[in-house]
Amino acid sequence: MIRRRPVLSLLTLAAVVFLLFPIVVVVGVALSRGDVLTFPPSGLSLRWFGEALTYQPFTDSLVTSAVVAAAATVIALAVGVPATYAVHRRSPRGRRLLQTVFLSPLIVPELVLGFALFQLFLVRAGFDALAALIIGHSVLLLPYAVRVTGASLEQADPALEEAAAGLGAGPVRTFFGVTLPVIAPGIVSATILSLLTSFNNVPMSLLLTSRSVQTLPVAMLEYVQTSFTPMIAAVSTLLLLLTIGVALVTERLVGFQRVFGRSAP
């Protein structure tokens, strides 16, 4: 292979190194024993992992992030899946409009959206930051729920639902007994994408957090502005492990291609 296409092989190798290098640096720095961010690390230890796991701003914000991601995902799916289903099956003409409306959060810059919600929820309505974060993230995640569900529905044979009706199933039984199981892989994909998107979000979270309620990325951002210890690398490494874990679970559940590739089931 290398002998036959040397240029292509070299480019591929360069791309792989380019992609992996920052990860290697982060993991390396995290394993450092010293007090400052240096690469290569000065001595090896797990010291900073221990520090990160007991540093309260991080542990608190981790809980906040998990709560926000889970709640926002549930809301986005609970709104997005039935709405997409209704529009796809009942009125093909409404499909375009729904797509546009529900996908608009992808187009509007998140900072703009975040600022609008900040004005509305925190300033005007006086919501607490956690509620504002959950609602804001739900809006952000809706496009994923709509797009992935829509793609699954489009690929599902419409005759399946007709077959169920013909065999005696009413609309509700048809939805829960046939449609939902058939698009389930798509919904699992949407769930995982939503959880990751919410968990990694910075711009919107930045505007909707308060002193006491912060998501993990915001807490990390704040930390690096004042400190320069390898603890931040340790947190990053832990997040990396979490993401790899999610990816592995996803692979076991529905297959990686289905979630991150364009082809829904």
Added chain:
Amino acid sequence: MNHVVELRGVGHNFGAGPVLADLDLAVDRGEFLALLGPSGCGKSTTLRVIAGYLRPAEGQVLIGGRDATRVPPQRRNIGMVFQSYALFPHLSVAENVAFGLRMRKVGKLERTRRVGEALELVGLGQLAARKPGQLSGGQQQRVALARAVVIRPDVLLLDEPLSNLDARLRIQLRSELARVQRETGLTAVLVTHDQEEALALADRMAVLRDGRIAQQGSPREVFERPRNRFVAQFLGYENVLALPDRGEVAVRPEHVRIEAADAAADPSAVSFEGVVDELTYRGTHTTATVTVPLPAGPVALRGIALSPGALAPGRAARVVLSEPAIVPLLDEPHRPVLEENPV
């Protein structure tokens, strides 16, 4: 009244012209009816109206003598086999077949027994635990059939059930379909564009054109005595011509003999002189197309060239129609021939 299904004056359109136009159709108990026609003739739409997936804009649907026009599909007792089979991918073969029985709240014991019987009927007893994705196309088709039959429907609807199978499997499953219908005694309506399928399976067939029935009758009646140009041409009567004094007639190319103009003529047969357009080698025989000047204008006729060596494009030839093969198209208007001199 013994009609299981009856359509009265059913009309529908999807915006661009009528799909069904004032369609009347009745299916008798235990009958196997085939709806035959080219794509877009309204045959699948007719099936969807019977199943209840489509509520027609006009007309009435009667099932078992009762008006069912507004009854949704889940409250009609109808078994449908879809072209795509539409098996539930997340359920096993047995669960697929049991689905309709569950909806009918049939008890577990009876359900298991009937599912077993239905799978035996289609020869799939040993595959009950498989998922549809693990089956071949032919096996999926049988599961779809078992699932439709097991609920003992008032009528079994078959929407191009064999069109996704290869030629050999199609013939094998065709005879199996006939056997299942015979053994269950179910009333069946088959939609197909394949005349062979209709001829082999149906007790009665209806040829559809533009949302109307162009002709119906026993397969033999329709196939051997088409009444109009459309049905004749759809069923392979390639030669349609106006004979002086006899109006429009149709003849199958296999019943037309093309011979050299100088061959000895049979005075009792109907024959015309013309010019050969082309010869086509077909393996077992050679066909020839000959343009013949008829009073109503020149017509290209196709037939079998008995001695192809004596024919060539541009040369004169004689077209011979054997009398019993000439089918008068009774529905076509008889256009009087104006010219004086007969051919």
